[in-house]
Amino acid sequence: GQQLNQSPQSMFIQEGEDVSMNCTSSSIFNTWLWYKQDPGEGPVLLIALYKAGELTSNGRLTAQFGITRKDSFLNISASIPSDVGIYFCAGGRSNYKLTFGKGTLLTVNP
Amino acid sequence: ETGVTQTPRHLVMGMTNKKSLKCEQHLGHNAMYWYKQSAKKPLELMFVYSLEERVENNSVPSRFSPECPNSSHLFLHLHTLQPEDSALYLCASSQDRGNTEAFFGQGTRLTVV
Numbered sequence: 405g406q407q408l409n410q411s412p413q414s415m416f417i418q419e420g421e422d423v424s425m426n427c428t429s430s431s432i433f434n435t436w437l438w439y440k441q442d443p444g445e446g447p448v449l450l451i452a453l454y455k456a457g458e459l460t461s462n463g464r465l466t467a468q469f470g471i472t473r474k475d476s477f478l479n480i481s482a483s484i485p486s487d488v489g490i491y492f493c494a495g496g497r498s499n500y501k502l503t504f505g506k507g508t509l510l511t512v513n514p
Numbered sequence: 515e516t517g518v519t520q521t522p523r524h525l526v527m528g529m530t531n532k533k534s535l536k537c538e539q540h541l542g543h544n545a546m547y548w549y550k551q552s553a554k555k556p557l558e559l560m561f562v563y564s565l566e567e568r569v570e571n572n573s574v575p576s577r578f579s580p581e582c583p584n585s586s587h588l589f590l591h592l593h594t595l596q597p598e599d600s601a602l603y604l605c606a607s608s609q610d611r612g613n614t615e616a617f618f619g620q621g622t623r624l625t626v627v
Contacts, residue, residue, distance in 0.1 A: 407556075408556070434614075435614045435615075437614065437615065437616075439618075444523075444620075444621075444623070445620050445621070446518075446520075446604050446606075446618035446619050446620045446621045447557075447604070447618045448618070449615065449616075449617060449618075452615050492557070494557075494614075496614030497614070499614075500545055500547070500562055500564070500569075500570075500608060500614060500616075501559060501570075501614075502557075502559070502614055502616060503556075504556040504557040505556060506554065506555065506556050507556075
């Protein structure tokens with residue numbers, strides 16, 4: 405089946421630092437989504453990307469849809485303790501099926 | 515955010531029990547999904563319903579039985595589960611089945627003993 409390689413698997417950073425994570429695939433996607441999941445909760449949609457090369461921001465979060473349509477990255481600037489959680493990328497095509505990465509666990513030390 | 519609501523939040527059941535998970539969405543969406551989330555594995559799509567019609571059954575064992583009585587409600591009926599079925603079960607919805615932007619509920623943490 406389709407697989408997304410999400411990296412890094414985990415990150416430990418100091419409050420105030422910037423964070424970058426990415427997803428790559430051997431297949432093309434038409435949509436890239438980034439979700440955040442807090443412990444004991446469901447994933448919450450952060451950013452949705454629909455066009456190759458698209459760069460979209462949501463507050464301190466910025467995500468880009470790779471020009472090859474096979475990758476995407478998410479940046480978090482000036483991290484704060486509430487940024488802690490697991491971040492998932494998901495790739496979609498012209499149907500309802502999303503392929504998810506395994507997630508990046510982010511820990512922010514105050 | 516109460517767009518997609520799942521109950522119960524936690525469930526412990528024996529292998530011979532029968533239980534049901536419930537999902538309700540208040541977003542006016544036409545497609546609903548069940549996902550399974552296990553430790554260290556990507557989210558696995560189980561079932562998809564579009565306008566109350568099942569359009570996907572992703573090789574899920576028959577001990578999991580979905581039901582979609584209307585476009586706002588989705589159930590997952592469980593019977594004779596195995597310990598390896600313990601996981602977080604997530605419900606999601608999207609505008610329609612051609613829209614990949616899915617909104618998730620908080621999940622039901624299921625433990626099979």
